[in-house]
Amino acid sequence: MPLSNSQLRYYDANVLRLPQDTRTEYHAQVDYLVQELSSRLRDKSKIKITKVVKAGSFAKHTILRKTSEDAVDVDVVFYIAGKSVDSETRQSLMDLIYELLIEVYPNKKVSHFEIQRKAATVEFVGSGLSVDIVPVIEIANRTNYGWQYGTDGSRTLTCAPCQIDFVKKRKNQDSDFRTLVRMTKRWRRHADLDALKGFTVELLVAHVLQVDGTGYTIEQRFQRILAYIARTGLKEVISFLENSKPLGEFKDPVVILDPVNSTNNVAARITEDERKEIVDAATKSWELTHLASEDDDIGMWKQVFGPRFKVED
Numbered sequence: 001m002p003l004s005n006s007q008l009r010y011y012d013a014n015v016l017r018l019p020q021d022t023r024t025e026y027h028a029q030v031d032y033l034v035q036e037l038s039s040r041l042r043d044k045s046k047i048k049i050t051k052v053v054k055a056g057s058f059a060k061h062t063i064l065r066k067t068s069e070d071a072v073d074v075d076v077v078f079y080i081a082g083k084s085v086d087s088e089t090r091q092s093l094m095d096l097i098y099e100l101l102i103e104v105y106p107n108k109k110v111s112h113f114e115i116q117r118k119a120a121t122v123e124f125v126g127s128g129l130s131v132d133i134v135p136v137i138e139i140a141n142r143t144n145y146g147w148q149y150g151t152d153g154s155r156t157l158t159c160a161p162c163q164i165d166f167v168k169k170r171k172n173q174d175s176d177f178r179t180l181v182r183m184t185k186r187w188r189r190h191a192d193l194d195a196l197k198g199f200t201v202e203l204l205v206a207h208v209l210q211v212d213g214t215g216y217t218i219e220q221r222f223q224r225i226l227a228y229i230a231r232t233g234l235k236e237v238i239s240f241l242e243n244s245k246p247l248g249e250f251k252d253p254v255v256i257l258d259p260v261n262s263t264n265n266v267a268a269r270i271t272e273d274e275r276k277e278i279v280d281a282a283t284k285s286w287e288l289t290h291l292a293s294e295d296d297d298i299g300m301w302k303q304v305f306g307p308r309f310k311v312e313d
Contacts, residue, residue: 001293002217003218003293003301005217005218008179008218008311009176010312011305015308016065017065018072019065022065022066026058026127029124030054047080047082047097049078052076055077055164057198057199059164061171062167062178062198064185071130072129072130073130073132075131075160076132076133077160078133078134079138080138081138081140084137085147088149089149090151093149134148135149139157145159146158158258158260159260163259166206166240173209177205177209180205184201184204185198193274195271195277196270196278197266203238203256203259204228204238207228207240210241219289222289229282234254234270234275234279235253238256238257242260245262247262252268253271254275288304289301292304
């Protein structure tokens with residue numbers, strides 16, 4: 001018997017999604033940090049911080065609740081003015097931000113959080129929530145756009161609020177969009193598909209929504225996400241209505257365009273072997289979900305999502 005929408009929404013609400021009280025606590029902690037840093041760092045002479053914003057899966061509400069397998073990390077983007085994108089590096093900006101944090105909070109351990117040297121991370125003492133500082137050199141004539149550095153020294157044009165808005169628009173179009181994203185992220189984690197990053201998962205789910213619409217049950221739509229990966233082998237170029245022309249040209253095994261930057265392939269780091277691994281896992285899981293649905297077998301669903309899968313008390 002197929003799983004009903006209410007059963008899968010139960011699984012999402014009770015196993016995958018951050019509990020309401022935890023989400024409220026995390027939001028309060030991050031909001032406090034953003035407010036503190038925004039007010040204290042804005043006028044520092046070493047570096048001009050024009051904006052501090054929450055970003056990533058936490059801000060998009062697609063993050064999984066904290067478990068032994070799933071950490072809860074929050075990205076906070078620092079928009080920096082007056083710096084040359086050609087002369088700065090990720091490390092130089094991280095060092096500047098770390099020095100400023102220590103200047104603002106000399107003790108390094110504040111009552112609410114602790115500042116870590118590595119990657120200018122702020123860790124909240126009580127909850128263990130980890131906040132990663134992401135420096136972005138802003139572009140003066142493009143609101144919310146800026147250059148973000150990769151760990152390999154590369155730089156990419158990005159817009160954190162635009163990416164959050166991208167997911168919000170899909171959520172407004174489809175009330176189960178975030179549920180499907182979290183289900184797909186859990187499947188990816190259980191299948192040990194580390195090459196398939198969270199942002200890539202969000203875009204894959206958005207693409208299947210763009211192609212297939214919402215005229216199916218949650219179970220069917222999750223199966224269609226797996227089927228899309230299996231059927232195409234992830235060899236189709238994926239782009240979105242938000243992508244401006246001309247689109248970039250790539251020779252990577254998997255091409256999924258960043259909706260806020262048509263020259264950025266979000267899946268560029270996926271190798272050919274990893275592509276095959278993802279396609280193989282999706283094919284096997286697609287077959288399992290159909291057998292599980294036909295046989296009404298929760299044990300098979302646990303092979304897809306892990307031992308914590310449940311659809312009722």
